[in-house]
Amino acid sequence: MGFITRLSNGWKIAMNSFSVLKENRQLIIFPILSGISLILIMASFVTVVMGLSGWDVDNIDTSSTIGSYLLLFGYYIINYFVVVFFNMALIHCTSLYFKGQKPTVRDGINFSMSKIGSIFAWAVLAASVGTILKIIQENVGTLGKIITGLVGAVWSVATFFVVPVIAYENMGPIDAFKRSSQLMKEKWGESLGAGFSFGLIQLIGFMAVGIVGYGLAIAVHPFVGIAVAILGILLLQTIVGAAQTIFVSSVYHNITGDPVEQYNQQFIDNLFETKA
Numbered sequence: 001m002g003f004i005t006r007l008s009n010g011w012k013i014a015m016n017s018f019s020v021l022k023e024n025r026q027l028i029i030f031p032i033l034s035g036i037s038l039i040l041i042m043a044s045f046v047t048v049v050m051g052l053s054g055w056d057v058d059n060i061d062t063s064s065t066i067g068s069y070l071l072l073f074g075y076y077i078i079n080y081f082v083v084v085f086f087n088m089a090l091i092h093c094t095s096l097y098f099k100g101q102k103p104t105v106r107d108g109i110n111f112s113m114s115k116i117g118s119i120f121a122w123a124v125l126a127a128s129v130g131t132i133l134k135i136i137q138e139n140v141g142t143l144g145k146i147i148t149g150l151v152g153a154v155w156s157v158a159t160f161f162v163v164p165v166i167a168y169e170n171m172g173p174i175d176a177f178k179r180s181s182q183l184m185k186e187k188w189g190e191s192l193g194a195g196f197s198f199g200l201i202q203l204i205g206f207m208a209v210g211i212v213g214y215g216l217a218i219a220v221h222p223f224v225g226i227a228v229a230i231l232g233i234l235l236l237q238t239i240v241g242a243a244q245t246i247f248v249s250s251v252y253h254n255i256t257g258d259p260v261e262q263y264n265q266q267f268i269d270n271l272f273e274t275k276a
Contacts (some may be wrong), residue, residue, distance in 0.1 A: 007079075007236045010195070010196070010197060011196075011197045013247055013251065014197035014198055014201075014243070014247055015197070016137050016250070017243040017244070017246040017250065018239075019237075020094065020097065020242050020243075020246050020250075021242050021243050021246060023097075023238065024093070024094075024097055024103065026104070026105055026244050027090055027093055027094070027103075027105075027236060027242060027246075028239065029105050030086045030087070030089050030090040030093075030108060030242065030245075031086065031090070031238045031241045031242045031245075034083060034085075034086035034087070035081055035084055035234070035238065037146070038079060038082060038083070039080045041075070041078050041079060041082065045071070045075050047065060048071075049071075050083040052208075062090060063217065066085075067133060068172050069131060069134070072131055073128070073131045073262060074127075074129035075125055075133060076123075076126070076130045077120075077123045077124055077127040078123075079127075080122070080126040080127055080130075080261075081119055081120060081123035083120060084119050084123060084163055084166070085116075085119055086112070087109075087110030087245050088112045088115060088119065088163050088164075088165050088166070088167050089105075089109055089111060089112040090108060090245045090246070090249075091163055091246075091248065091249040091252075092107065092108050092111040092112070092128060092167060093105075093107055093108040093168060094245070094246050094249040094250070095249060095253060098249075098250070111167070113168060114167065117173075118166050118170075118171075118230060121172060121173045122162065122166055122173045122176060125174070125177070126173075127160075129155060130199070131240055133151060133152060134147040134148075136148050142199055151263065156166065157184060158180060158181040158184060159177060159180050160180060160181075160183075160184050161179075161180040161183040161184060161248060161252050162176050162177060162180040163245075163248065164248060164249060164252040164253075165180050165183070165252075167178045168256075179268065183252065183255055187251050187255060195219035196218060197241055198244055199248075200239070200244065201240060202236065202240050205232075205236040205240070206233065206236065208232075209229055209233055210229060210230035212228060212229070212232065213225040213226065213229030214226050214229075215230065253262040
């Protein structure tokens with residue numbers, strides 16, 4: 001399959017991801033719950049840091065110490081755990097929809113709960129990688145920033161399919177990483193095409209939200225314009241994030257040979273080809 005064809009396929013699947021979300025609007029609850037949880041987690045860690053500094057910003061220790069890295073490691077674990085938990089719930093509901101069922105939010109939550117050990121194991125691995133990269137970035141100067149940037153980009157690409165792999169293939173974190181890397185090699189073109197598509201949609205959405213917010217700020221009140229812009233951006237990111245997760249699920253199920261009954265069957269039969 002040619003590169004241009006792969007990009008075109010990625011665009012088509014991305015657009016269909018929004019169609020799936022439109023037909024299952026309740027699935028948007030998962031990225032919303034994830035976002036709320038992450039905000040609360042951030043607030044909790046900020047509270048801890050402020051408490052340790054005697055509630056004086058000037059007393060906050062910003063130096064790189066073992067204690068600060070341990071705190072960062074703990075934050076990363078919880079952060080990755082929450083993200084994967086809700087993404088897995090969304091992917092499972094999407095899988096049920098693909099098979100002709102009518103998924104509920106409870107179906108997704110229950111499934112993620114059944115995989116909670118695997119999710120935690122992955123969170124520990126991801127947090128370890130994140131912490132190591134942070135240490136290198138802060139202690140190796142400009143070279144460290146270049147290294148962490150490159151490794152971070154590779155890590156992001158290689159872990160593209162890690163959530164459905166953990167969900168359905170009962171692998172540990174290391175094997176899940178290897179399996180995700182293998183799947184990414186097979187469908188890198190579609191993923192690149194979809195990434196461009198989602199990015200373009202976000203850009204257009206941000207511009208539209210900015211124009212509306214600016215108009216309201218002038219016509220009504222600056223506070224109203226700012227509030228609408230913030231809410232619009234959050235809503236846009238939530239919708240696009242959910243569609244991206246649906247995209248990952250759809251590509252994964254086609255790679256592994258599972259039927260995708262509700263995903264634009266007119267072109268899906270010939271859309272995916274195994275890489276020679």
